[in-house]
Amino acid sequence: MRTFLSLTSLLLRGFFSACCLWSAVAMAAGDGMLWKVQAGNGTVSYLFGTIHVDDPRVTTLAEPVIAALESAQSFMMEVLPSNDVSPYYMQGSLAQLLTEAELEQVYAAADFHGLPRDMALRMKPWLLSMVFDLPVSQSPYTLDVQLYLQAQRAGKAVEALETPQEHFSALESIKLEEQLQILRSVLKRSQEQKEKDFELLIQAYLSGDLDKVAALDSELTADDLPAGLWEKLRVKLLDERNVRMAERIAAAADRQPVFVAVGAAHLPGEGGVIDLLNRSGFNVSPVK
Template sequence: MKSIFLRKISLILALSFWLVGSATAQESSLLWKISGNGLEKESYLFGTIHIICKSDFLMDERITTAFESTEELILELDMSDPQLQLKMQQVSMNPGMKNIKGEMDESMASELDEFLMSNYGVGLAQLGVLKPFVLSSMVLIKALPCTETESYETFYTSKATDAGKTVVGLETVEFQVGIFDQIPQDLQLLELGKMLAEDYFQTEFQSMMEAYLAEDIRKLDSVMTSSGMMAEYRALLLDERNKSWVPLIADAMKSKSVFVAVGAGHLGGENGVISLLKQAGYSVDPVK
């Protein structure tokens, strides 16, 4: 069970990272062309969801053409790293292997234990040693309204490897997990409890998916950033990371064309990747 879980969890490490910020322009798209500012070749920026129902997987000619025209794939994490699963395992446990079952109220602990037993065959007695964001990811995997899922990161990594493109990660597993370590456990457990609610995937999650598939950044922002962990820790989860990514992306684009695929939450907003690239002098235009 653990090996299966690790293969899946490495794809959705940062569950909250794909949530989107408010757009700064009227135009909206998941795919953006980067040019100008001395670049010899065009590069592209694409907003992903780290795991999605296969029937909703958005991949059309404009996206594949853009990807095929580039020389390097840039992701949040280097998904081609053969040590990625091992690294994830090493940082997924609570300090001292502490079981957090006792940190939850009795009702939530019972509900989560039942969910884990039903879907994974083991309950909180064993899985309670995992950090809250890992448990949230496990709930997401099994609560999606489908049996077949797809990952943009896995898709692009496979295509890049087949085409002989290099794959680069903007961050390490250790860094991403460290971000969650800075967020109070109580708040993370509150988010986990919200995901367990019966109507979450029929209401809030469905609204997010509709906005994503419509490439409507503004609507996605209105659904996701009004409250909760993302609203309170937006700077930590999004803005500060975006600011550290843009110089890395800019440096890579100097010598080659790149395809940057990161959580859609990093695209929009005053401190989003699109805005920051424009501030750095690049032309960033939606590809319709």
């Protein structure tokens, strides 16, 4: 499901790397995605919109992003990397839930991604949908992970905007049959189409246009899902989490300079993190 490229956690790649041993462009990632967040007391923090992939075109950071990270006392991201894989496995097996034809598609996709078939059958359908909808992993280090490691190396305090339980609750709220709908929609799409859509998202991100990223993300996902299911996902994955994350960013940014990395689709529009921070008394402005 394409929307997860910018809505879900880098934990997906960390899990995939641990279990499976798994040309910068002229415009470096970060142009248009970095925002200055000034509190009423004058404290300056930064908000950076990310995309949770390992493509080298987005993991090459612009100088203003590097400088903003260096200036902060602490670093915040959606959820911290973890070795706990329990949220990813289901009770039972997909072998009892899919047709023979669908299982053959799962096996082919698992082989393509270097994922053991027995592991694929035990993974929750929402996770398998994410894995199958992405290009083959090039590295375990997504943009978010690189920022996290850089902050650690610089000795900065590292915090999460959500607990693992909060982070996964949105996905866990999706009924099994709805998860299977998402998986089936991904299985129907060709690898060529997946790669084409992925490239559209990368180019939108590199353009620095937050509204374009959010609109494309929504459009690509909504095309494949029943309207009711997409609306439910949007509320759970975006709207509800935006409120929680904005509250925690505000509390941290009132105390000290902080660098916050969060999926770009969470930032724009009414009810987005930028709007919520402005309404909380912060002055949020783009870094040119």
